[in-house]
Amino acid sequence: MTGYKFLRLISFLFLFLTKQVNAQPRDIAIAERSVKCLTDVMVHDITSPLVASRDYAYSLIAFYEAVRPGKSSLKSYAGQLNGLKALPEIIPGSQYDWLIAGTTAFYKTSYALVFSKDQFQIAWDEIVADLKKRRISPLVFERSVKFGDQVAEHILNWAKKDNYIHTRTLQRYTPFREAGFWKQTPPDYMEAIEPYWNQIRPMVLSRPDEFLLPKPAPYNSEQFLAGCKEVFETSQKNTPEQTAEANFWDCNPFATQTIGHMVYSVKKISPGAHWIGITGIAIKKQKQPLQDALLSYSLVSVAIFDAFIACWDEKYRSNYIRPVTAIQILMAPTWQPILQTPPFPEYPSGHSVISTASAVILTRLYGDNFHYIDYVEKQFGIADRVFNSFNDAANEAAMSRLYGGIHFRQAIENGKDLGRMVGEKVLEKFKP
Amino acid sequence: MRILYTVLLIISFCNGKAQPLFTLLPASKTGINFQNNIKESSTHNVLKYEYFYNGGGTAVGDLNNDGLPDIVFTANMDQPKVYFNKGNFVFDDVTTKSKIRADGWKTGVTMADVNADGWLDIYICRSGNEEPDLRRNLLFINQKNGTFKEMAALYNINDKGYSTQAAFFDYDNDGDLDMYLLNHPVKRYTRFDVAYMKSARDSLAGDKLFRNDGDHFTDVSVNAGIIGNPIGFGLGIAIADFNGDGWTDIYVSNDYDEDDYLYINQKDGTYKESLTSYIGHTSKFSMGSDVADINNDALPDLFTLDMLPEDNKRQKLLKGPEGYDYFQMLLRNGYYYQYMRNMLHLAQKNDGQIRFSEIGQMAGISNTDWSWSALFGDYDLDGWQDLFITNGYMRDYTNMDFLKYDTPELIKKARDAGKEPDLFDIVKKMPSSQVKNYLFKNTGKLEFNNMSQQWGMDAASLSNGAAYGDFDNDGDWDLVVNNINQPAFIWQNHAEDLKNNFLKIKFSGTKINPSGIGTKVIVSAEDGFQQIQELELVHGFQSSVEPCLVFGLGKRLSVTVTITWKDGKTQTLRNQPVNKIITIEYQNAGNEKISEKAPQMLFAENLADSLLFKHQEDEYNDFKREPLLPHQFSRNGPALAVGDVDGDGKDDFFIGGAKGQTAAIFINQGNGKFIENKNFVFEEYKDFENVEAIFADLDNDKDLDLYVVSGGNESNFQDHIFWNDGKGNFTYKPNIMLSTKTTGGAVVAFDFDKDGDLDVFRGSQVTTGAYPLPPQSYLLQNDKGIFRDITPDFLKKIGMISTAVAADINKDGFIDLILAGEYMPVTILWGQSKSPYFSVDKQQQIAHSSGWWNCIKIADIDQDGDLDIIAGNHGLNSQMKPTMEHPITIDAADIDNNGSMDAIISYYIQGKRYPLPTRDELFDQVPSLKTTFPTYKAYSDATIDDIFTDEQFKKATHLKTEEFRSGVFRNDGQGFHFEAFVNEAQVFPLRDFLIDDFNHDGLKDLLMIGNNFAVRAQSGRYDAGKGLLLISKYPDPVFSPVANTGFLAARDARKIIRIDNYLIVANNNDRIQIFTIN
Secondary structure, three states: OHHHHHHHHHHHOOOOOOOHHHHHHHHHHHHHHHHHHHHHHHHHOOOOHHHHHHHHHHHHHHHHHHHHHHOOOOOOOOOOOOOOOOOOOOOOOOOOOHHHHHHHHHHHHHHHHOOOHHHHHHHHHHHHHHHOOOOOOHHHHHHHHHHHHHHHHHHHHHHHOOOHHHHOOOOOOOOOOOOOEOOOOOOOOOOOOOOOHHHOOOOOOOOOOOOOOOOOOOOOOHHHHHHHHHHHHHHHOOOHHHHHHHHHOOOOOOOEEEEOOEEEEOOOOOHHHHHHHHHHHHHHHHOOOHHHHHHHHHHHHHHHHHHHHHHHHHHHHHOEOOHHHHHHHHOOOOOOOOOOOOOOOOOOOHHHHHHHHHHHHHHHHHOOOOOEEEOHHHHHOOOOEEEOOHHHHHHHHHHHHHHOOOOOHHHHHHHHHHHHHHHHHHHHHOOO | OHHHHHHHHHHHHHHHHHOOOEEEOOHHHHOOOOEEOOOOOOOOOOOOOOOOOOOOOEEEEOOOOOOOOEEEEOOOOOOOEEEEEOOOOOEEEOHHHHOOOOOOEEEEEEEEOOOOOOOOEEEEEEEOOOOHHHHOOEEEEEOOOOOEEEOHHHHOOOOOOOEEEEEEEOOOOOOOOEEEEEEOOOOOOOOOOHHHHHHOOOOOOOOEEEEEOOOOEEEOHHHHOOOOOOOOEEEEEEEEOOOOOOOOEEEEEEEOOOOOEEEEEOOOOOEEEOHHHHOOOEEOOOOOEEEEOOOOOOOOEEEEOOOOOOOHHHHHHEOOOOOHHHHHHHHHOOOOOEEOOOEEEEEEEEOOEEEEEEOHHHHOOOOOOOEEEEEEEOOOOOOOOEEEEEEOEOOOOOEHHHHHHHHHHHHHHHHHOOOOOOHHHHHHOOOOEOEEOEEEEEOOOOOEEEOOOOOOOOOEEOEEEEEEEOOOOOOOOEEEEEEEOOEOEEEEEOHHHHOOEEEEEEEEOOOOOOOOOOOEEEEEOOOOOEEEEEOOOEOEOOOEOOOOEEEEEEOOOEEEEEEEOOOOOEEEEEEEEOOEEEEEEHHHOEOOOOOOOOOOOOEEEOOOHHHHOEOOOOOOOHHHOOOOOOEOHHHOOOOEEEEOOOOOOOOEEEEOOOOOOOOEEEEEOOOOOEEEOOOHHHHHOOOOOEEEEEEEOOOOOOOOEEEEEEOOOOOOOOOEEEEEOOOOOEEEOOOOOOOOOOEEEEEEEEOOOOOOOOEEEEEEEEOOOOOOOOOOOEEEEEEOOEEEEOOOHHHHOOOEEEEEEEEOOOOOOOOEEEEEEEEEEEEEEOOOOOOOOOOHHHEEEOOOOOEEOOEEEEEOOOOOOOOEEEEEOOOOOOOOOOOOOOOEEEEEEOOOOOOOOEEEEEEEEOOEEEEOOOHHHHHHHOOOHHHHOOOHHHHHOOOHHHHOOHHHHHHOEEEEEOOOOOEEEEEOOOOEEEEEOOHHHOOOOOOEEEEEOOOOOOOOEEEEEOOEOOEOOOOOOEOOOOOEEEEEEOOEEEEEEEOOOOOOOOOOEEEEEEEOOEEEEEEOOOEOEEEEEO
């Protein structure tokens, strides 16, 4: 908070009123940078996609709730999301700077949730430096910061009761010995992550298994073998386009590269982070005001949060085998998928669930046939891709898991169903 | 002996001031200016070839037959260099004249008389990111005029594989020298199906065996049973007759996942890979190796190197051990037990069979960082083989911050600047880790002392291949070391200052093996001294040593030398004077067999009877709940109890099952045969893990009832009493007063209230989910078969008890209770006449005795009329070696307030106390600490004070352990004085023992068993215990180990009992063993 103290001093020098009209593009830029600040530290920490979805959701809801009073037509999440009680209110008739209130709430919430706090602070200080350039009266500034603080505190108290802390203490996962169940996968044979994520309180869903998927094909059944064959054969004749799609949607924060004793991390953002990034692209393209932008960010993050819970509930119900394990046993002992298999059971495909749920939200907010260029993966040296709708993108993301050799088709198709149901439930509960 | 040793120490100390044992000679003196220059470029770097920093080799031998050993160095990138010894440590660079040239990437070098003309030839291995023809190995045949001619193709050993080193020795006992070629892959296949990869054969990556067929060699790898798969990253080769059958065996060190190989010669031109029959576990990233008789028992011992650092900082910064699951998966996929540290495999002969006990940690030579060459030699000539180790790595490759944070950051920076990252640029930013080489003195007690500094080796370097030779012909080993980007080291040995005696032996062998390779020599003396050495060329890493032997003799003036040539011919030199350089000639050898009469075995295993019962553990894994536990408490047992259950005058036994397994009673048939007496009641209670049991007449009806303690670390902790009908048939009736709610560890039945019936103390071992908080133990008073819990408060949570015995130690008529356990001192509760029978003011904790105790027995072991306490502890063969000054501590509190107990073990590393867990392990238990330690570096200096806040620390539970040694608490009438057993008895956790006179000399001996396989992957399983007999030599208070008794208890042995002339050993998760006492 040292940055803010300095800002407070500086702001005495500029006793001008803020010019709201021209502020929007810059506000959006600050909001986008705030999100990136959180994304970067999570990538650095190799934060799992699950924990990332939690960090995003609470931070972005806090951001939204702290800017929301700036547009009276917007609803609060209180009463809509499980366990979230009425938020602190603004002082009627007083002036607020919503960007200050919002970034304060976001910063405080994120800071509490991330691990590498120093790193987060260093990046955040750069945002603070730009916020300093705003001309705000000290009174408004302090009032806005205070409101942001109150919102953050409220959200963090809510977060505390989501059972996350308790799930850190539970017994680590033991893979089932029997054939057909998930086993640790090459190259690093990491332990399965977050086996108890279905114990996390959902935000919208009444329970993690509200939408129960059909059981995956039994191991060694005809359907199962056909699924293996499809993954194997696809890998043999992948087109460059399919390979590009697989790499574009890889979104694996756990991947490693091995050269002798040197096993270094190849860091990428998680699937959730990718869709948060797409949300940012849509916001920018529409030149939305701050409040609407945060509604988009937060609503997508809520959908992703619940989608992961529903998805993980099924993953550790079916404990299903990964293609690499099955194909090496049944078909080709040296077969390797294009992508590294992430460390958790196969069914359903998390990316399919998350992408579809996000696309459902974004389609409602921005309409179908929304043309955009996705440059989210550019930072990892991966070329941009162009999409004509969010649903196109979600379908591609889902299928890319087959091309990448890390999922069977049934996990993709059923994963998309689950994502759609979760997304629609979110929209049904919180009508934007 | 002890006096002599002290004198030696004083002498070496005094001399140490004037001149250390070794002095480094400058190039200006020696004329040797060789250095292995590694210049990284875009085509030549570690990304193109992963063994880019492994360095070069060194070979020592007399190339020009002038009586002085010469030196050849290989440089990876530059030309090899040849130096002729001119005497007085002056060398001539004769490289150009020698016509030895080798382009490409050179690795190992060996001198051997390949064409048997009496002149040493030179074989150079090649590898690297080069064209196949530039990888062909080279054989330079000595032209006897200072020049050499490359003739590898002619001899058919111009292999174009990726070679590390070649060894020449006679594998088929046909008299000539064959060649084992150690190769390595350049690709990684660890992601693939293991069985498939293991059985594959790769002509470039796989090892090969070439048979000498006179004028050429023939690749016999396939028929000889040599594994040639593409996953064996061969880095070390040790040649020796490990099992003493006269046929040469091979030990191959493999880097990474692939197991090491122990090839036992089948005497028919084939080898059988037999690692698992001889060795319990190996180094993981096995590197160089050596063989020597380190304990002077005339058996060759084996040592392999790895990369575990000595200091805390580097242990925490560099890549740590694998997790439990990953390790288990490797095992399931067919890999063996491999751990990242140096391994010292001590050979033990038992009934003709060799078994190795791995004792590297106790010996103090397990952690020497990224190590390449190991050379055993008696450098101070005191009669014990010392150890020299080279190490260092040009890029700190496994620095976790670099791998996890810096590299991704560098990649990101490059991309942010619009460039694709060049990994080579990143590699160039890796720091170099120059580490000092190690020089250890063998103390003669299975321990080595680090003498690097005192003996003059104090320079940091990147050292790889090394060799010894006696360059000044003064009878001690000088050392030569090949360094990266730094001049080679020539170390002159000044052992003569110590006034120790030596015998240096050269050989004049057969026509086709003139150097006498494979000859074995035993030097012995009247004081019992004996040491075996075998003449082999390849030792350490990528190098070969001078083909002669040096025996250090201390102050001995005359010795007996017994020579066994490769074809079995022998020679014995009696009253051989010392301080001589002698040449043994084959032509003088005779056919006399060295008489070695097979000793009478004291014990013999009855293999068929051992199939009676196999203990079967359930799958529960404690580490899933408490990842920082040192070992699994769910894998205790089986219970083993002895008693005559059917009243026929012969003892029978009970053995417990693990959870899900039915216990059994076996009835003694009188002839060493035992037959199970089915008791269906055990089937009913099989879901309780039976960890302890006793037979005792608990209802005073003159038969033995059975008290069974329930353990495991999960649930079902209720103990059971099974009542005997007098004929050995047991029934259960619920005893509502008996309610045990914690994991049991011990039980003892005794009449503490003196009312004529047997009462019970049930000691508990661990609080499930909250290690190390003391669990509730129970003092149970027998009231006509009903057991009432009358446990006094102080006794309820007295500690984590693993053993309890009752005896009237102070002979006051009241039975005392003696307890011990984990983080618990040996504690005596003095019995009292009335309730509460035991009280806190009548409790004696033996000072500084807190240990990880497993078992206790009470006996008058010194036969002085009072009772002593004999106690089994964790032993010293572990990374942690607590003492009074440097205890192990454990601090436990819920650091992150998430409802789980965070128990952090700390121990002293190089004089300072550090937490045991790695950063990743710690985060698994306490995720919130990720914020406290954002980098590996931040954690690398952390102590317990950085993990706990002051406030947390104040509230935490603190326990300590000051003693890991097993031994005797000798009662001298005033108190107890601890006398530790000899080191042979400290190499394994002592789990149980018998006190008896096994050698019929009227004195009490100790027959010991122990091990522990249920441990974290980090510490590795404790499997050095093979069963040990210690005999008393009254009035000498020291118990002495006896080898070759026929008692081989090498499994996860937990309990031993004696019935008549039979021993029964109960093993965890394994079959029982029954031995006959001969």
